[in-house]
Amino acid sequence: GAGVSQSPSNKVTEKGKDVELRCDPISGHTALYWYRQSLGQGLEFLIYFQGNSAPDKSGLPSDRFSAERTGGSVSTLTIQRTQQEDSAVYLCASSAWTSGEETQYFGPGTRLLVL
Amino acid sequence: AQKVTQAQTEISVVEKEDVTLDCVYETRDTTYYLFWYKQPPSGELVFLIRRNSFDEQNEISGRYSWNFQKSTSSFNFTITASQVVDSAVYFCALSDPTGNQFYFGTGTSLTVIP
Numbered sequence: 663g664a665g666v667s668q669s670p671s672n673k674v675t676e677k678g679k680d681v682e683l684r685c686d687p688i689s690g691h692t693a694l695y696w697y698r699q700s701l702g703q704g705l706e707f708l709i710y711f712q713g714n715s716a717p718d719k720s721g722l723p724s725d726r727f728s729a730e731r732t733g734g735s736v737s738t739l740t741i742q743r744t745q746q747e748d749s750a751v752y753l754c755a756s757s758a759w760t761s762g763e764e765t766q767y768f769g770p771g772t773r774l775l776v777l
Numbered sequence: 778a779q780k781v782t783q784a785q786t787e788i789s790v791v792e793k794e795d796v797t798l799d800c801v802y803e804t805r806d807t808t809y810y811l812f813w814y815k816q817p818p819s820g821e822l823v824f825l826i827r828r829n830s831f832d833e834q835n836e837i838s839g840r841y842s843w844n845f846q847k848s849t850s851s852f853n854f855t856i857t858a859s860q861v862v863d864s865a866v867y868f869c870a871l872s873d874p875t876g877n878q879f880y881f882g883t884g885t886s887l888t889v890i891p
Binding site: 695706710712753755763767 | 821881
């Protein structure tokens with residue numbers, strides 16, 4: 663498809679397990695964002711990639727979270743030793759620049775439930 | 778501190794009325810970006826606009842318009858002649874110039890009654 667895709671769409675895991683969330687941006691988009699949305703915390707920014715580089719990881723909630731992007735395309739967000747407070751919808755967006763203006767395109771999200 | 782405030786939690790309007798969603802921000806940066814997003818009941822976020830802090834011109838896109846005023850640190854969003862399809866949660870956001878720091882408001886839930 664032409665849009666941003668995320669997998670899995672839903673994930674149920676047990677507390678303490680590791681999970682890996684995947685984002686496939688729109689082809690050619692160099693910028694990629696991860697956010698999460700939970701009932702308790704609203705919308706939160708996690709990390710931003712320009713190409714393969716994410717110079718600022720301070721938005722990640724804890725050191726259990728890591729993200730990488732290879733080949734300037736697919737990105738994975740990994741959560742180690744999941745906790746119940748990690749339950750949220752994890753959103754990915756990629757962006758394009760046209761005439762100096764950025765437009766972001768969001769994926770459908772991955773709904774993570776930690777039991 | 779960097780912060781975005783959307784004081785209106787919920788708004789209801791009757792179809793065809795105009796409605797303005799308020800957004801007030803705080804930032805230490807002299808250069809920054811402001812955003813509006815729409816999240817319809819389906820849940821998928823939709824990007825509406827990004828505005829550079831150096832550009833205070835008002836923006837109009839169809840029935841949507843945005844009023845950016847640095848003097849009051851506000852970036853308000855107006856929907857003219859609202860329609861039922863405008864029913865959604867709308868989020869305002871602020872980012873630093875690098876895109877590495879991003880702050881969302883708590884959202885305003887808009888219901889347009891037919």
